[in-house]
Amino acid sequence: MLIATFEHAIYNSIGTVTDSDVMPQALHEILQWTSENHILCHWVPHRKVLIFPDPISDKMLNQLLAFGIKNLIETNSPYPLIQRDLLFAAAPLTIGDIVFQPGTFTLIAGPCSVESRSMIHETAAFLSELGIPILRGGTYKARTSPYHFQGYGHDALNDMRTAASQFGMKMLTEVVSEELVEPISEVSDILQVGSRNAQNFQLLKRIGIQPKPVVIKRGFMNTLEEFLLAAEYIALMGNHQILLCERGIRTFEPWTRNTLDISAIPLMQQQSYLPVIVDPSHAAGRTDLVLPLVKAALAVGAQGAMIEVHPNPSAALSDGKQTLDFNQFTELVREIEHTAKRLGIHLQHLEKNDLGLLMQL
Ligand code: PEP
Ligand code: MN
Numbered sequence: 001m002l003i004a005t006f007e008h009a010i011y012n013s014i015g016t017v018t019d020s021d022v023m024p025q026a027l028h029e030i031l032q033w034t035s036e037n038h039i040l041c042h043w044v045p046h047r048k049v050l051i052f053p054d055p056i057s058d059k060m061l062n063q064l065l066a067f068g069i070k071n072l073i074e075t076n077s078p079y080p081l082i083q084r085d086l087l088f089a090a091a092p093l094t095i096g097d098i099v100f101q102p103g104t105f106t107l108i109a110g111p112c113s114v115e116s117r118s119m120i121h122e123t124a125a126f127l128s129e130l131g132i133p134i135l136r137g138g139t140y141k142a143r144t145s146p147y148h149f150q151g152y153g154h155d156a157l158n159d160m161r162t163a164a165s166q167f168g169m170k171m172l173t174e175v176v177s178e179e180l181v182e183p184i185s186e187v188s189d190i191l192q193v194g195s196r197n198a199q200n201f202q203l204l205k206r207i208g209i210q211p212k213p214v215v216i217k218r219g220f221m222n223t224l225e226e227f228l229l230a231a232e233y234i235a236l237m238g239n240h241q242i243l244l245c246e247r248g249i250r251t252f253e254p255w256t257r258n259t260l261d262i263s264a265i266p267l268m269q270q271q272s273y274l275p276v277i278v279d280p281s282h283a284a285g286r287t288d289l290v291l292p293l294v295k296a297a298l299a300v301g302a303q304g305a306m307i308e309v310h311p312n313p314s315a316a317l318s319d320g321k322q323t324l325d326f327n328q329f330t331e332l333v334r335e336i337e338h339t340a341k342r343l344g345i346h347l348q349h350l351e352k353n354d355l356g357l358l359m360q361l
Helices: 028-036 058-064 117-129 152-165 180-185 201-208 226-234 264-271 280-284 287-299 327-345
Strands: 004-005 041-043 050-054 071-074 093-095 098-100 106-111 134-136 171-174 190-194 215-217 243-245 276-278 302-307 347-348 350-352 359-360
Touching: 004 152, 028 050, 041 226, 041 347, 058 071, 098 106, 106 117, 106 327, 117 134, 117 152, 117 350, 134 243, 134 302, 152 171, 152 180, 180 190, 180 201, 190 201, 201 226, 226 243, 226 264, 243 264, 264 276, 280 302, 287 302, 327 347
Parallel strands: 106 134, 106 302, 106 347, 134 171, 171 190, 190 215, 215 243, 243 276, 276 302
Antiparallel strands: 004 050, 004 071, 041 050, 093 098, 350 359
16 A cells, blocks of 8 residues: 655644645646546545555656655555554544543443433433533434334434533434434534444445544454454545444353453554543443443553443333443442542543533543
C-alpha cells in the first residue's frame, strides 16, 4: 500500500486537517489520471492523503510526483488511517468536555433499551447524580430473534434526547441500518455500531460520512484484524472520531454469554491510536462479573467502560440478566473510583457547580 501526501510536513505533527475544503490543485487531475489508468486510489479529504492499495510501477510513481505529490509512504499496514505511529498522532478524542486519552477512564451507562419516557428520565437522573457523563440506551434494537423486543424506535430516541439534555449528559445509541444513520446522527451525540453489524460494510461507510463520534463494537466472531479493518472503513469515509469497544467474543465457555478478550485491549492499543473501551455487560451476560471485568479493563489501560443499568432489571424488556440495578451500580462506581485512584487514572465525571447545576469537567 502506498500513501501519498501533498505536504512536506510529517503528518504526525499535523493530526487532523480541519480545512477539508482545501483540495490540492493537482487532485482533480490525479483522480482523473488514476481512473483512466485503472489504478485504485482513495482520496481521504479530512487527512489530505491519497491511498493506493495496489503496487504501482516506477513509471506511474514518477507521474504521481510530477503531479505535485510531496511524500510517498510505503506501508504494509492493512489499516493505515488508524495505524499507530504511521501517519497520524493519537490526538485525544473529545466529546463535549469528555476527553478520551491515556490515563483517563469514562463510564458510559444506561439501559439496554429505552423502555419509556419515565424510565429513561429516572435512569438519567440517577446516573447524572453519580457523575456519569454519557447515557447509553437502545432505541432501535438489533436482536438475534425477530420475536424479541425490537426497541421503541423514534419515540425512544426523542425521550432519550430529552432525558440526556435535561441532566447534562451526552447520549449514545445504536444505529442498526443505513437509513437510520441520518435521523439518529441528527439527535444523538454518539452513534454505536453493534456487534451484529460490525461487518455491515455499507452501514460502516454510511456512518463514516456523518460527523458524530462512533463507538464500534467488535463483532462477536471477529478477529482483531477484522475489527480494526471495520474501523478503517469508517475512517476512510471521513470520520476518525472512533472508539473501539471490546464486548466479548463467542467461545466454547457456557458460563458466560461471551468471553471478554482482555488481551484485545493492549493489542489494539499497540496497533491503533484509537481509544479502546470495554462492555463487560454484554461480555459476561451476568451481573456478578461486571465489576471485576471493569477493574481488569482499568488495569490494562482501557479508556472507558459501557455498563447496562436499569431501575428494575428483573422487569427489563431486554438483557435484564446482565443489567445492574441502581444499588449495584452505585457500589460499582464507588469501587471503580477507588481502583482508579490507586492506579493514578482520572475518572471523568459530571460535577455539580455551586448553583447545583451539572457541568462537565
Ligand atoms: C448493545 O449495546 O445494546 C448491544 C446490543 O450490544 P452488542 O452489539 O455488543 O451485542
Ligand atoms: Mn443489551
